[in-house]
Amino acid sequence: AQSVTQLGSHVSVSEGALVLLRCNYSSSVPPYLFWYVQYPNQGLQLLLKYTSAATLVKGINGFEAEFKKSETSFHLTKPSAHMSDAAEYFCAVRGSNDYKLSFGAGTTVTVRA
């Protein structure tokens, strides 16, 4: 079975500061990993995905994530936070023989002016 753990339910950053959201996965098979963002009262939008190609994955809105097998991690970063980045972020995993996504508990990002 696959699962992810997101460390930190809330992250507060200053505008222009680094955003770092942590995600660790557990998987018995090579995983597919995803980061989704959810803005207030909206659905889930894909930020980026890892599907066993490059370990450093670039996504939309300046986000990127690095797959580290040795650390079983897939942390999400953005060098400079913008006010529009305030949202909830979900890490998700799917096994290579699986279709369903298993989500982490989510991390709410607040951006201070």
Next chain:
Amino acid sequence: EPEVTQTPSHQVTQMGQEVILRCVPISNHLYFYWYRQILGQKVEFLVSFYNNEISEKSEIFDDQFSVERPDGSNFTLKIRSTKLEDSAMYFCATGTGFDEQFFGPGTRLTVL
């Protein structure tokens, strides 16, 4: 850009009533999913559907839940006899296979 749509956006019902949540997938997608998110909790998988049958379901998806594609386009989730604990945001997602899933905006179900 094609997107998944869901109706209604908000459904209020009385406990014990039946509800049907509807989803219109992206046109070339063949894999369909329902997830739900109870307020303040994580997004949970309910069921996946492919080739007109359920391919996987979670333990949440008990006999009171059912899914179908009644007209080959819409993908529906039916809850036969709603309970208070069914109150949640229900998301439809669709995909072409093992690649990413595209999520709809969700239906907020409130059971009174």
